[in-house]
Amino acid sequence: MLRINFYIVAIILAQGSLSADDWDTDIAPIFQSNCVKCHGGAKKKGGLDLRSYESLLEGAESGPVIVHGSAEESELFRVVLKGSDPHMPPKGQLDEKNINDLRLWIDGLKKEPVGQNKSSPKFEIPEDISLEQAIDFALNKFWSEQGIEPSSNSSDEVFCRRVYLDVIGRIPSIDEVNHFLLAKSPNKRETLIDELLRRNEHFSYMAEIFNAILLGRESVKKKDRSEREKNGWLDYLEWVFRTNRPWDLVAKDLVLSRPNEGVESGSSWFLFEQKNDHSEMAKLTMSTLLGKRIECAQCHDHPVAPEIEQRHYWGMVSFFNRSINVQTNKGMRVAERATGGHSKYADLSGKSHSSELVLLGNEPIKENIDASHKDHSDLYVSVPPKEWFEKKNKDKKGYHLIKVDDAPVPKFSRRQKLIELAFSDKNPSFAEAFVNRVWALLLGRGIVHPVNLMDSAHPPSHPELLQRMGRDFANSGYNIRKLIRSILMSRTYHLSSYVSAKVKPLPQTFSYHIIKPISAEAFSKSILIAMGYYPDEHGEFKNVDAEKLRREFAAKFPDLFPEVYSPTVQQALYLSNNKTVEELFISDDNRTLSIIEKQDSDINKVRESFKLILGREPDPEEIKVGAKFLERGPGSLKHFCWALVSGSEFRMNR
Numbered sequence: 001m002l003r004i005n006f007y008i009v010a011i012i013l014a015q016g017s018l019s020a021d022d023w024d025t026d027i028a029p030i031f032q033s034n035c036v037k038c039h040g041g042a043k044k045k046g047g048l049d050l051r052s053y054e055s056l057l058e059g060a061e062s063g064p065v066i067v068h069g070s071a072e073e074s075e076l077f078r079v080v081l082k083g084s085d086p087h088m089p090p091k092g093q094l095d096e097k098n099i100n101d102l103r104l105w106i107d108g109l110k111k112e113p114v115g116q117n118k119s120s121p122k123f124e125i126p127e128d129i130s131l132e133q134a135i136d137f138a139l140n141k142f143w144s145e146q147g148i149e150p151s152s153n154s155s156d157e158v159f160c161r162r163v164y165l166d167v168i169g170r171i172p173s174i175d176e177v178n179h180f181l182l183a184k185s186p187n188k189r190e191t192l193i194d195e196l197l198r199r200n201e202h203f204s205y206m207a208e209i210f211n212a213i214l215l216g217r218e219s220v221k222k223k224d225r226s227e228r229e230k231n232g233w234l235d236y237l238e239w240v241f242r243t244n245r246p247w248d249l250v251a252k253d254l255v256l257s258r259p260n261e262g263v264e265s266g267s268s269w270f271l272f273e274q275k276n277d278h279s280e281m282a283k284l285t286m287s288t289l290l291g292k293r294i295e296c297a298q299c300h301d302h303p304v305a306p307e308i309e310q311r312h313y314w315g316m317v318s319f320f321n322r323s324i325n326v327q328t329n330k331g332m333r334v335a336e337r338a339t340g341g342h343s344k345y346a347d348l349s350g351k352s353h354s355s356e357l358v359l360l361g362n363e364p365i366k367e368n369i370d371a372s373h374k375d376h377s378d379l380y381v382s383v384p385p386k387e388w389f390e391k392k393n394k395d396k397k398g399y400h401l402i403k404v405d406d407a408p409v410p411k412f413s414r415r416q417k418l419i420e421l422a423f424s425d426k427n428p429s430f431a432e433a434f435v436n437r438v439w440a441l442l443l444g445r446g447i448v449h450p451v452n453l454m455d456s457a458h459p460p461s462h463p464e465l466l467q468r469m470g471r472d473f474a475n476s477g478y479n480i481r482k483l484i485r486s487i488l489m490s491r492t493y494h495l496s497s498y499v500s501a502k503v504k505p506l507p508q509t510f511s512y513h514i515i516k517p518i519s520a521e522a523f524s525k526s527i528l529i530a531m532g533y534y535p536d537e538h539g540e541f542k543n544v545d546a547e548k549l550r551r552e553f554a555a556k557f558p559d560l561f562p563e564v565y566s567p568t569v570q571q572a573l574y575l576s577n578n579k580t581v582e583e584l585f586i587s588d589d590n591r592t593l594s595i596i597e598k599q600d601s602d603i604n605k606v607r608e609s610f611k612l613i614l615g616r617e618p619d620p621e622e623i624k625v626g627a628k629f630l631e632r633g634p635g636s637l638k639h640f641c642w643a644l645v646s647g648s649e650f651r652m653n654r
Contacts (some may be wrong), residue, residue: 026105027105034089034094036303038089047059047060048065051457052457070106071104071106076102076106080098080102122463123138130486131472134469135465135492138462138464138468139510142462142509148505150511150512151495151496151500152498153495156189157177157181159494160172161654163189163193163196164176165518165522167205167488169201169519170526170528171526171529172615173529174611193485193489200537201535201539203242204238205521205522206237206238206241207237207238207241208234209560210241214237215228215233215284227273228273231268232265232331233273234266236267237266244479245480246479247434248423248430251423252423254270254271255415255419256413256415257270257272257335257415258409265331265332270284271323276323276325278320278321278323281317281320282313282319282320283295285418288452289422289423289434290454291451291452291453291454292452293452294308294312297313298314300348302455305456307360307456308455310353311355311356312359312360314356315356315364316359318341318355319414319415319417320415321341322336322338322339322340322410323335324336326401326404327402328403328404329406334407335407336414336415337375337410338375338379338412340375341414342371359422365417365421367412369412375389376389382409385404387403388408428474429454429470431470431478432466432467432469432470434473434478434483435470437561438480438483438484440561441560442487443492443510443514444515444653445514447460448460449461451561469483497512497654498512499511520557523557524546525541525546527584528546528584531590531591531592531593532589532591532595533591544589552578557571575645575646576642585638585642592612592613593638593641596608596637596641602631605637606623606626613644614644626640
């Protein structure tokens, strides 16, 4: 077994311990857990709102609550100390770690963090410029107003690795790197972007990523990968990106579940996998397609986003609670009954309310059928079979299937009404939710962060830009490929991750490239590339079980949008003791090791290792340390290469 000693593992962990700004990681969670019920959302006792750094700076009715650089002089800090009067929280006590974190944070506020001023002047983005120009216009204006000097452009070596990882989900081979670096055209970056967007690897990679986004990581116990494959879900997603299907039509496919035959049938799995659980259907649709989490409003109005009320949660459920899984001669579908679905819910006072068909930000939809109406054939577009009306076929949980020739379609479809409200130009947040998610995939952080919390408690860092991008996306006919290309072509995407400023701007300024962890899919394929296993023209790997490796990595590295990236000890140990990867090292097909071993000196072996695995030249210190490590003799090269693969740099896209 190839193993890395504990010292090396410790170094790897230390290198990978990255974090966002202190507010996001250390302070906001304290207030979220202990304070915002009374100081945020619908309630702002004493005029104090602790939902964001900006609202904190506004202070309370009595004035400012923090003094930059002095916790002892800050009222906010004094009231959380033991024995203080008044004391906050009134019926609890922050633990010592939280108190200490708060002290250190306030003491460290010598001045406002760059790019986090109280307010930013609003401006208009010219309409007669392209989307990539609009991105750069908006951010250039923001940087100028905030006094931020953005990073310079990344090197060609860094850009090449970055765009390969983001677009096709793997690092480039050494030949691909050299081909790009030797190109003389001033437009070679644009050429590479266009070439990668046409590859089969792009379509399959995006299918895998959106499989995780839309339905979550599969697991043996809950979400079986084989079911998604067998029922055409992954084939459908790949078809979406191969044909560049408009995103509004994709959303309609997923929620309506009335596809044509063939590959489109796989879209039904989106709702079908929820096993007739209407609450799950509602939460999934809101989170993945509209960028909002509504489960916090199941029992009461949302505690920190007052616009999300309890009635909105139950209203969203009502759009789905006539849905039922069926098996047709065209495959599985999620059919819809014409009656029923009239439920009640209770608020915190115990008062009962009838649920309404209501989408957040819209008036309730009136329906002519009440709870007394019985289901009958006149309420359907075509007459359903008699078994559709049998009592034994109602209210079944799980994958239970009613077998019918075709899925009955009611004349009044609740899910159709939801589509008309939610997935059209009438609802700008639909386009903005997708734009924000793609932005986060490519740039390491959403304009709204986290990506599934697009509510008043999480305002966009660049509202003008998000609105313009959403509007452009809708006007393009929800063209996914155009959106991706526009972001990739923007200057913002090409920036270096290196920051020369003494005070590092906050990540939400996007004034430098945010170093982000690569996806599990990209990680597993990149290891194969690093070991000299290259895909064919269809993106398939020969003589190696790439799918087995992908599944293992998807289980160990599941997050696509970590709020804060911090590798775990379990992940490091998994990498250092992985039998599947060990087999790649000892295999005769490991072309990387064979190339490195042919080098005439340890120094050159170190250089070749860095180029083949990390895509760059090592610095003098790395050469020195690496060459000394190789002096250990037989087996040291395998250990050295595996240390590079296991290290934080390989796991990150810079």
